[in-house]
Amino acid sequence: MMKIKDIKDKVLNINDSILQKYIIKEVLQKEFFFDDENVEKQEYKLFKKINKGLKKGKTIDYIIGKRFFFKNYFYVNKNTLVPRKETELIVEEVLKLNLLNKNVVDVCCGSGCIGISIKKEYKDCNLYLSDISKKALKVANKNLCYLNVDAKVFNSNYLKFIYKNNIKPDIITINPPYIGKKDILLDKKVHKNEPKKALFAKENGLYFYKKLLENLDGLFKINKNLIIYVEFGYNQKKKLEEIFCLNGVKYIIEFKKDYSNIWRYFILKKV
Structure with missing residues (x-):
């Protein structure tokens, strides 16, 4: 022995x-x-x-097949990103609100860790999960079952499902692909193991933020009290300010730092 x-x-x-x-x-x-x-x-x-x-060269989380996030373990595999500690901050921010009967929409959900963590803490909200990857959604559904959480799940290209299914979101959380394909600082193990579709985005990683900007008028038309929480890369704050703050008269955007004092996510509302 x-x-x-x-x-x-x-x-x-x-x-x-x-x-x-x-x-x-x-x-x-x-x-x-x-x-x-x-x-x-x-x-x-x-x-x-x-x-x-x-x-x-595999990462420990993919070998074991799970990762601890917020207060629970989540199944992960090669079709989902490994949840990061920094992303828990979005969950904490959302949980400061009164979510009674609110519609929480987790876009680019991957394993579902953000939305499921919120619903696990606040059972009286309505949860919607979406991702473009069917394989990632299989993992999200497995986590819903494992953690005994109910949600409506959509296979969708970014925000389209919201309009198509007449969803009125009160909260939207987004952890989109935000790494530029030429980012030389990306960890080699991350590059080798994690799904490229969930990591990389066009336009030097800014594609999904620009698409969000294009959709803001439509989203706030559905619900003027909507609050949007979005994660971004360590070096993208200045560019995001340029993208969103040109519309500062219409929208309020608040940037927040992570545990390492790095700008990590923003909260966006309508004026």
């Missing part, structure tokens, strides 16, 4: 002690463990699978 110490030394023979600890915690499903603890046969097999995947 192998012990945790043997797993560290013989199986997870990686230099990163933080990653090593994270893997052991995820497999054992507990916060604390000791080197002399025994490892069950199934756990040992999973440790070997993880080590094999890491050697091939």
Whole structure:
């Protein structure tokens, strides 16, 4: 019978002690463990699978098939982005509101982590999820089932489903593809493992923000009290100001920073 110490030394023979600890915690499903603890046969097999995947350059979340986000685990696979800690800030912002009977629309939902996290906390809102990827929506539906959350799910190209299905959104959350195809700072593992369609956008990553601007009059015509929460890239604030603030008379846009003091998302309302 192998012990945790043997797993560290013989199986997870990686230099990163933080990653090593994270893997052991995820497999054992507990916060604390000791080197002399025994490892069950199934756990040992999973440790070997993880080590094999890491050697091939895969990320730990895709090997395990899940990621912790906000207060819950979410299924992820190669068809969805891995949820980031910074994105939890959008969930926290939305949950400051009274969402009783409000329509919350999660666009470019991927695994569904934003919308599902909101609905999990505020069961009396109505949740709508959409994504252009059918494969991503399969993961979102799996998470809805796993977390016992109900929502209407749409396979749609960006915002079209809102008009087509006569939805009156009170809240829209969007975490769109926002990386430019020539972004040399993109992590190699992210580039290799995560779905390109969910990462990259035309016009140096700004395409979906420009399309949002084109739709604002129509969206606010549906609901003048609509509030929109949108994530963006670390280097895009200045460009977004140029795109949206030209319309500052019509719209109020508030930029917010993440845990690393980097501009990360904005909140947009009608004046």
